[in-house]
Amino acid sequence: MSLHDLFRQVMAIYEQEKREKLSKERRSFQLVTRAIPEALKTLPFLPPDRYMVKGSVGQGVWTDVPWVAVMDQEVTDSTQRGYYIVYLFSEDMRRLYLTLAQGVTETPKDEMERVKRGIRQLIPAEERVRTDDDIRLGESKRAKDYERSVVAYIAYSFDDLPSDEQLARDLETMIDYYRQYVERTEPMAPPEQVFSYREAVEHIHSYISAKGFYYTKEEVANLFLSLKTKPFVILSGISGTGKTKIVQWLAESVGATEDNGRFALIPVRPDWNDGSDLLGYVDIKGEFKPGPLANVIIEAENHPDKPYFVVLDEMNLARVEHYFSDVLSVMESRRWENGRIVSSRLLPRETVGRDLFLPPNVYIIGTVNMDETTHPFSKKVLDRANTIEFNRVRLDHLDFLRDVPTVAPQPVGQELFAARYLHLKDVYARCPELVETVTNQLVEINRILEPLGAHIGYRVRDEICFYLAYNEEGKLMEFDKAFDYCLMQKMLPRLSGSDARLERALKQLFVLCAGFEPDGDYSGALDVSYARYPKSAEKIWRMLRRLEDDGFTSFWLGA
Known part of the structure; x- marks a missing residue:
């Protein structure tokens, strides 16, 4: 469908x-967020x-002024x-x-006026591109804010929308003014931090x-x-403990937002039974329709120097093994090639039009109840x-609400989250003593778990070593605290x-973690302040209770 027809349909x-x-x-959602950007x-x-x-077209509710933006990164x-x-649509769609x-949200008014004057000086007086303040989007606050933000514009009407050729020429003209101003000024995007x-x-x-x-x-x-160790993390816990929010704010703190496409929240549906719901499918016309994860992967491949975060919300509403197995398998295929992490093919050229791989800068976090x-x-x-449990609730902790200074996001590159270890030999070359210490401890735990058939294999051993090596490198926690998390x-x-x-x-695991044997009375409070691994000791205590x-217990059941 032509650009002219797409715009006209929305209006x-x-x-x-x-x-x-x-x-x-809704058709409007699909046109504004997908069809027009793709065109x-x-x-x-x-x-x-x-x-x-x-x-x-808005988040949660329809916006008064839908838009399609073209941003120089x-x-x-x-x-x-x-x-x-x-492109801004007026409220009445005429x-x-x-x-x-x-941007009106984070741009101070004086900065907005300075930029407006600077760009308008570059634009010659001509009938088609206007630099006045006569744009009329509507009467809502959002419309008025957008009107104030406009530096230059070309106006179209529903009854006289130009051809595709003219629309393209107009956009190229505006892009040219955009480039001229960019070349004259320092980039406004904050520089990436090296933390x-x-x-x-x-x-x-x-x-x-x-x-x-x-x-x-x-x-x-x-x-x-956990994210640095493996780009797949599960957050479990009761509803309302902020499992989704901690990921959203982590991503936003390092410059990854829904706005720039580097944070995506994907709600999982109960009827998902294969990978097509997540990755995409070929329709009856033979055209590939990318799923929400495929869209993120394609963007991440185009920007390998930036981290991308995906939240699979309520991940286990559908069977994870059914819709996520392809991603899990490809994730395990990661390997080093010429100093870069590469994976096996996720989707073939015959399906997508090109081979699609799982890039190392995509981090997937599933939230579960x-x-x-x-x-x-x-x-x-x-x-x-790594399965991280969020069941701790302290409703009376209000200190963090008082006198907390505002903290600005600090964009970072992929290097901060990038894996340095994929195989045990990678970490052994740097930390041989750590690997041997961890392995000896895991051998002891495996002896306890083996009669249950719950003992761990090489993959888990390796990833625990990776986690502890990163921790030691960053000096983030004492060894025992970090091992407790593992x-x-x-x-x-x-x-x-x-x-x-x-x-x-x-009971044997409890002795290993707490340093003493349980007395069989699990009804009282447990003092784990002197335990070697207090978090694990407390969890095991609750499981025993x-x-x-x-008569039944599981890690996944509350106390």
Whole structure:
């Protein structure tokens, strides 16, 4: 469909669809967020390695002024700041404006006026491109804010929308003015920060705290180390503990947002039963329709120097092994080639039009609840992830709300999160003593778990070593604290059952973690302050209590 027809369709149906609940199935949503951006990306003067194209009809509710933006990534990667080309639809859908505008959310008014004057000086007086303030988008606050942000514009009407050729010429003209100003000024996008691991954790923790969420610095360090160890993490816990938010704020703190396409929230549906819902499918016309994860992967391949974060929300509403198995398998195929991490093919050329791989700069985090509507995880899934539990709730902790300074995002490159170890020999070359110490401890734990068939294999051993090596390199936690997290996240999630063998194993693990034997009375409070591995000891204690009370226990059941 032509660009002319796509714009005209939006203007014809948006007001009617806006009366209904916002949904991704609405035609307006598909046109503004997918069809029009894809059509613009085919224009030869918008190379994908430089320009990002993104459209929006609102988040959660319909916006009064839908838009499609073209952003020079050397200037900005977000419509909240910087300056960019953007098509703005008027509220009454009678007019469409091709504009050169600025982000109104994070751009101070004096900066906005300075940029406006600078760009307008570059644009010669001509009838087609206007530099006055007579643009009329509507009466809402959003419309007025957008009007103030516009530097220059070309106005179109619904009744006289030009041809595709004229639309392309107009856009190229506006892009030319955009480039001229970019070349005369310093890029407005903040430079990427080079953090040490400790500095990164400090920054992320401060940013999250400033947003009004309470997580300890140790919890942030654990999430960071888990992502660096393996780009797949599971966050479990009761509803409302902020599992999704901690990932969103972590991503935002390092410059990855929904706005710039580097953070994606993908709600999992119960009817997903194969990878097509996530990766895409070929329709009856033989055209590939990319799924939400495929879209992120394609963007990440185009920008290998930036990290991308994906949240699979309510991941176990469908069986993970059914819809996610292809991704898990390809994730395990990662290997070094010429100093770079590469993977096996995720989708073939025959399906997508080109071979699609799993880039190393995509980090997938699944949030899960365990109730009657969800599915349990197989060991295949648990072996491949760090499972972080968020069940701690302190409603009376309000100190973090008082006098918390605002913390600005600090964009970082992929290097901060990039894996340095894929095989045990990688980490052994740097930390032989650590590998031997960890292995000896895991051998002892495996002796306890082997009668249950729950002992770990080489993959888990290797990834625990990676985690602890990164921790030692960054000096984020003491060794025992870090190993405690590994025990909680890589080994205990495998345990469930009702027989005497499990009870014996849990008691032996408790002795290893706490340093003393349980007395059989699990009803009282447990003092783990002197335990070697207090988090694991407390979790095992709760599992033993559940076993005594109900005759069955599992890592995934609450106390």
